Amino acid sequence: MTAKLDSESSLQRLYGRIGLRDAAKSRRHLSDYLFRIILGILVVIIVLPFFLILIQVTGVGFSQVFGTGPGQGLEFLSTFPGAGLMGGIRNAFVGTVELIILASIVGIPLSVCGAAYIIEYTRPGRIREIIEFTSDVLAGIPSIVLGAFGFAFLVDFLHLGMGIVAGSLTLAFMMIPTILRTTEEALRAVPMSLREASLALGATKWSTTWSVTLRAAFPGVITGVLLAVGRVMGETAPLIFTAGNSLIVPTELTGPGSWVASMPYTIWAYISDPREYLQVKAHGTALALMMMVLAVDLIANLISRKVTRRIV
């Protein structure tokens, strides 16, 4: 026993003298350390653009949205643009809200029902794969192409003309793949035995899907809706050819009276204008838009958490 201990300690001493152990140890420490630094730098690179945008937008646009002077703060959102585009962005603010609401009314039920049909009513196989592949491709289509499609199909072929209907339908098209896929995943995650429990009580497939399966999948569905609405809110490209633009809010559903402004479009139009005060307004609009997206995010989170608390 002692002999063994002795030999062990002498071996240790030998290694110690050569410095083998320490060298190996410190080299490992060093690489561990370096790796951590590299990851840290990468994270900084990842989050940097966000903070740069925030600094730029708030730096220029803060007083426009939060200031108390004439035409600033709430007045910025609540007055229409006047001569030379002086004044506020009420047209864009109301326009975006209306576009998003209309797009959601069309897009959310379509995609949730579509997902429910795919998961609950079709068997796994070729057809389901084709639908899923198509919606994945649809999710990856550049928004300007969707805008062109909206123009060619809705505005031109269906004779809807530019305006709030064509604009919001194009946005709805953009929402569908995201909501469809997240709802599908959420439905897939609902345990089979929950459906069986409902069916075993004599429920029809429809009431099982509606009151049990979709309910259990609700937090996942909300996540998808949130992602889609947040994304669509900031889209300019699909609206360029489909929504038109306006200095007031739409008064009709068709024709030139239905043309509608939106926040992203306004940012794009103002930022391309050489006039100094329009640059400031563009930044203010961008800041307001970011806050709207944040608000949608927070509200959806709140709903989701409230519902989740009730059901999980």
Added chain:
Amino acid sequence: MSEYEHHIEIKGLSTWFGKKHILKDITCTFKDNSVTAIMGPSGCGKSTLLRTINRLNDLVPSFRHEGVVLFRGTDIYGTGSSVYDLRKHIGMVFQKPNPFPMSVHDNITYGPKLHGTKDEDELEKIVENSLRKAALWDEVKDELQHPAPNLSGGQQQRLCIARALSVDPPVLLMDEPVSALDPISAAKIEELIVELKKDYTIILVTHNVQQAFRVSDQAAFLYLGELVEFDETKRILEAPADARTEAFITGRIG
């Protein structure tokens, strides 16, 4: 409605999933107001037999059957028999507690509402009665609006029993209802099963010979899809007539 002696009778039932022959020519009668245990090793077709009785196997596209299953003397797979009506009369409790993602109250009212009970007072009565029958009322009467998934496992399973009782089915199918629970919750549910047989015809799938002995009056022993024995539980467990039954009871197969 035709004459019948017992609620559930099975005559010459064979079932397949695709090409796989699961149940082989099963004939038996489940006595009313008693507990019948279906025992057997894993994969012998216990659950398939149970799920054939309330047609839950219809969910599997490749399911096929021959022979007849009679509920109150009528073939449940026959033309003109409604699967929704059948399932209203044959309740089911599953292996894992599976409360709906709603409040305790709404879990119970789900079934009655489906079948057209709208009156609020009546629904309240059903909630209290069902929960009392499932021995859960005292524990949850102040928490009816709380989410059901927050209950403990044993409470959840009793809630599932209450949910099954909410539409007042004469027959109750139970698929290993305590195997996912701790011993104390399991004992409570076993007690409950014995209590419930006064009013209900209970068919209980179990893996556990002791449990069959404790709660059941009749027992069926299934082995590889064949009905090996069907008799009083006591008789089967004390003096098994078949070598396979004996091997199962003594723990050599299972």
